[in-house]
Amino acid sequence: MTGRILLKTALFFLIWMALSGKFNFLHLTIGLGLSLGIAWLNTWPLTGDKMRVSxxxxxxxxxxxxxxxxxxxxxxxxxxxxxxxxxxxxxxxxxxxxxxxxxxxxxxxxxxxxxxxxxxxxxxxxxxxxxxxxxxxxxxxxxxxxxxxxxxxxxxxxxxx
Amino acid sequence: MGGPRRRMATTIAIIFLSLGLFFLLVAAIGMVRLPDVFARAHAVGLTDTMGAFFMLFGLAIYEGFSLNMLKILVVFSLLYLLNPVVTHATIRAALRAGVKPWMKGPS
Amino acid sequence: MREFFIFVLIQLVILIVVYLYRVVQGPTVYDRVLGLNGLSTKAIILLVVIGTIYDRVGMFVDISTGYALLNLVGSIAIAKYLEHGGAA
Known part of the structure; x- marks a missing residue:
């Protein structure tokens, strides 16, 4: 579970860095916080059944x-x-x-x-x-x-x- | 900058933008000509898929490989994910509220 | 190239007027919603073209992303509302 959250956080953070294009401390901190929050929100069960995507x-x-x-x-x-x-x-x-x-x-x-x-x-x-x-x-x-x-x-x- | 590579990107962009404008024009004609909501939704779908694809792709090629190209592609994929949802919601509301679809009469 | 982009802009504005005809004229309210949806797609493309002309695509693309998301939320809210013929 924690592994999945960390993986998603890393992915979202990469997208944030690619789209913001700024690498100072403030932007990176906000991006890290937001990606962690969104990854955490995404673990809530919405549909109730698991799916595998090929x-x-x-x-x-x-x-x-x-x-x-x-x-x-x-x-x-x-x-x-x-x-x-x-x-x-x-x-x-x-x-x-x-x-x-x-x-x-x-x-x-x-x-x-x-x-x-x-x-x-x-x-x-x-x-x-x-x-x-x-x-x-x-x-x-x-x-x-x-x-x-x-x-x-x-x-x-x-x-x- | 400049050079043959830039010129080629510009040519491709012009071709793609013209194709996109053609599809948008056909969709607008369909919007006026087609008989009812359900048929018009098909015309809007044409705009959303082909028109947006050609226009945005042409602009992305014109920008070249950069952050801006990535951003244009993000908008493009957003349109492809969201527009079917909106069309479906509108059409479902029309059907549930009791709009009768136009059918070809016995000819 | 700048001339071509301005030509594209004029074309897009003419097409938006065609959609506005459907929004104003539409026999049912669903035609109007559908017309607004098609219009917003064109507005997004218009914003990106304007950004390309002024060489500031980055900013204009962000605006158009926000516009696309707002259009989604607004259209779905209107469609949900109209599902009962606007009575509920």
């Missing part, structure tokens, strides 16, 4: 998500600039079996971040999604997005509803 998964997930965002942005631009405005909005529910609250949050955020689909309602097992036309929701319906999110959180299913 950093390899994160490093492959972010570029993949970005390529999807680029592709669907171009699709969206084509829709908006079309004189006939060929949109066909739909509202549908999507069942997920992701093991973790954080994974569901990541899935919902990724859906909203991708132009063309927006998460409207979230519960641990079901997301309500609004999509602007059927082609936009392909990724979600084929399950590709969910599989990619599952690679980020490799932990065992331990969902507390």
């Amino acid at each position: 950093w390899v998964g994160v490093l492959t997930y972010v570029p993949w998500l970005f390529s999807r965002i680029l592709a669907s942005s171009i699709h969206m631009v084509r829709l908006i600039l079309d004189p006939k405005l060929p949109i066909d909005p739909q509202l549908f529910g999507h069942q997920t079996s992701l093991p973790h609250h954080a994974a569901v949050v990541l899935l919902g955020n990724s859906i909203t971040l991708t132009p063309g689909t927006i998460t409207v309602e979230v519960s641990p097992n079901e997301l309500t999604v609004h999509s602007i036309d059927p082609a936009s929701s392909n990724d979600l319906l084929s399950g590709t997005l969910e599989k990619k999110v599952a690679t980020v959180f490799p932990s065992q299913p331990r969902m507390k509803a």
Whole structure:
């Protein structure tokens, strides 16, 4: 426990030094105090369940998500600039079996971040999604997005509803 | 300073800024054209992701490797983390308050 | 380069006026909130561009970070309030 706090403090202090760019006594003392306080606040249990994040998964997930965002942005631009405005909005529910609250949050955020689909309602097992036309929701319906999110959180299913 | 490296950074910055302006313009057109709140939220999402990405990345490249580039990237990642939350909150409020989504009529 | 940045600024201001049209005109109150959200993203970019013109990006980026965080808190508070149609 103490080790984690110290690790987080060191990380926050590094970020503080990088962003403040000043190395006199006053700035360093304030930064150290604040990073210690924030690291201590971060140990309070907020969600109640532990999670493991695979950093390899994160490093492959972010570029993949970005390529999807680029592709669907171009699709969206084509829709908006079309004189006939060929949109066909739909509202549908999507069942997920992701093991973790954080994974569901990541899935919902990724859906909203991708132009063309927006998460409207979230519960641990079901997301309500609004999509602007059927082609936009392909990724979600084929399950590709969910599989990619599952690679980020490799932990065992331990969902507390 | 100066030299070919600086000139190349400037060229890349101009290209990225122009692309970003294009996406922002399309998003503004969508904001006016699209029929209801739910559809307009998609246009705002386009601004938040692609427009902000190209504009801020272009400016970061123009700054070159420095503290300022790091700070611009911090703002950029902040936008990517926070904007989906705000869009989702607004749209959820609209749905819960009983706004009916616009659907394509039987044609 | 300075001329190009000023051109970008003018473009951004024109786009902000388009969003203001949606904020003033919007049929429902949610359109207005959404318009304000999109407007704030553009204001953040505008601040960074102004900082680049005056060669003081460090300071302006700090301001825009604060603006982004304030926008988050404000928008979520408004959305929470409007969830019951503004009645609660």
